[in-house]
Amino acid sequence: MDKLVVHGGSTIKGAINISGSKNASLPILAAAILTGEDCIIRRVPDVSDTNYMIQILSALGADVERSSGTVRITCADICDEAPYELVRRMRASICVMGPLLARKGRAVVSLPGGCVIGDRPVDLHLKGMEALGAKIEFEGGNITLTAPNGLRGAEMDLRGENGPTVLGTDNVMMAATLAEGITVIESAAAEPEVLDLANFLNAMGAKITGAGTRRIVIEGVKELKGVEHTVIPDRIEAGTFMAAAALVGEGVTLNRVNREHLKAITAAIVKSGHSVEFNEAGDSCHIIRGENLQGVDLNTAPYPGYPTDMQAQMTALLTTTPGISVIKDSIFPQRFMHCAELKRMGADIKLDHGTAIVRGVSQLSAAPVMASDLRASAALVLAGLKARGTTEISRLYHIDRGYEHIDEKLLMLGAKVERIPV
Ligand SMILES: CC(=O)N[C@H]1[C@@H](OP(=O)(O)OP(=O)(O)OC[C@H]2O[C@@H](n3ccc(=O)[nH]c3=O)[C@H](O)[C@@H]2O)O[C@H](CO)[C@@H](O)[C@@H]1O
Numbered sequence: 001m002d003k004l005v006v007h008g009g010s011t012i013k014g015a016i017n018i019s020g021s022k023n024a025s026l027p028i029l030a031a032a033i034l035t036g037e038d039c040i041i042r043r044v045p046d047v048s049d050t051n052y053m054i055q056i057l058s059a060l061g062a063d064v065e066r067s068s069g070t071v072r073i074t075c076a077d078i079c080d081e082a083p084y085e086l087v088r089r090m091r092a093s094i095c096v097m098g099p100l101l102a103r104k105g106r107a108v109v110s111l112p113g114g115c116v117i118g119d120r121p122v123d124l125h126l127k128g129m130e131a132l133g134a135k136i137e138f139e140g141g142n143i144t145l146t147a148p149n150g151l152r153g154a155e156m157d158l159r160g161e162n163g164p165t166v167l168g169t170d171n172v173m174m175a176a177t178l179a180e181g182i183t184v185i186e187s188a189a190a191e192p193e194v195l196d197l198a199n200f201l202n203a204m205g206a207k208i209t210g211a212g213t214r215r216i217v218i219e220g221v222k223e224l225k226g227v228e229h230t231v232i233p234d235r236i237e238a239g240t241f242m243a244a245a246a247l248v249g250e251g252v253t254l255n256r257v258n259r260e261h262l263k264a265i266t267a268a269i270v271k272s273g274h275s276v277e278f279n280e281a282g283d284s285c286h287i288i289r290g291e292n293l294q295g296v297d298l299n300t301a302p303y304p305g306y307p308t309d310m311q312a313q314m315t316a317l318l319t320t321t322p323g324i325s326v327i328k329d330s331i332f333p334q335r336f337m338h339c340a341e342l343k344r345m346g347a348d349i350k351l352d353h354g355t356a357i358v359r360g361v362s363q364l365s366a367a368p369v370m371a372s373d374l375r376a377s378a379a380l381v382l383a384g385l386k387a388r389g390t391t392e393i394s395r396l397y398h399i400d401r402g403y404e405h406i407d408e409k410l411l412m413l414g415a416k417v418e419r420i421p422v
């Protein structure tokens with residue numbers, strides 16, 4: 001369990017490359033199950049979540065090779081039961097369910113448990129699989145789905161109480177690629193990661209239209225083939241470094257980004273008084289810390305709204321932004337574990353039913369803090385960069401789930417950070 005020591009109070013400057021998206025990579029790696037041919041996936045970030053997904057695929061019988069950012073997967077002969085010991089470590093392992101069911105006619109996957117960011121049910125995933133004709137049974141903490149005669153296309157609405165489901169849309173879309181007939185998903189998630197998965201599946205020979213909108217239509221095909229694909233840039237990693245640049249930057253450039261995917265995050269950072277300039281191609285941006293800053297009100301929403309995965313980091317930025325900011329998380333109303341730790345560093349935050357009311361203070365002070373989840377840990381790193389003194393962040397494995405070599409990237413920008421193996 002490594003620790004990160006952040007010596008606060010210095011500035012960051014320079015340029016870094018943003019990695020491939022963790023949340024696009026995970027379902028794309030799982031989608032390789034849909035074919036017996038070789039899939040080559042590039043820019044897969046070297047983070048523990050993608051490593052777990054690779055371990056799950058290997059345990060299912062896939063032949064997997066990883067060399068830096070490129071992963072080659074061949075699922076010539078695979079079994080249909082995902083091992084609990086691996087699945088329980090990562091909620092996104094649920095994305096093997098759709099591909100296994102479509103390819104093997106049966107899938108056994110552990111029911112994911114609760115999570116520190118809130119309740120994370122899979123009822124919408126199962127609603128979709130049932131609509132495609134799967135029989136579902138629960139036993140011993142596992143879900144068993146069967147469709148011995150194959151899946152059939154169907155129309156369904158996957159809207160939940162808090163909006164669409166990203167991995168639920170991915171799962172059903174993957175299952176429907178090999179179903180007989182046409183599937184229509186209404187109230188689908190429109191996140192860029194869903195579109196990236198659809199592009200991967202279409203390159204494999206699937207017939208998917210409408211991905212990236214609220215209505216996805218999938219015409220089932222008999223089989224899919226191997227393909228090469230490059231994963232989209234990680235918009236949350238980019239947003240996190242944008243927030244760092246806004247907090248303590250002296251001119252920071254982020255390369256390998258996608259302007260379109262960053263609109264809501266850019267708007268929030270600009271509204272709080274900083275400047276974000278993109279190059280003409282929209283794949284690089286330069287952030288200059290502002291002088292006349294103001295609080296902003298945010299509410300997380302499905303894409304193209306403000307992403308819940310950037311809520312904690314923006315909360316950290318706003319702790320030292322003058323004025324009052326009201327931050328609501330409508331997608332995961334309990335996702336405020338970072339606030340207690342930020343308060344230990346001197347932040348003025350009041351929590352009220354899924355809303356954080358942040359009153360900007362002039363300075364944070366370093367403290368030993370504990371990471372509770374992936375984005376909460378990123379928020380603590382940001383606060384540590386800004387704070388006076390040395391902040392020690394324990395349970396760094398949370399941040400290693402989703403940020404590729406974050407300490408090395410911060411060092412490249414001139415931050416004073418040290419990873420201490422414990
Ligand atoms: C690996 C990955 O890509 N993870 C992302 C994905 O998670 P994930 O796909 O698991 O999140 P969902 O989009 O499914 O969750 C959105 C909302 O729907 C609810 N819900 C979800 C499924 C379901 O069957 N029933 C139900 O009620 C959830 O509790 C939540 O309130 O999207 C989230 C929302 O953008 C992000 O925070 C996660 O980083």
Ligand SMILES: C=C(OP(=O)(O)O)C(=O)O
Pocket residue numbers: 023091092117309374375402
């Ligand atoms: C919550 C996240 O991931 P996961 O859905 O895998 O827990 C995230 O990436 O912020």
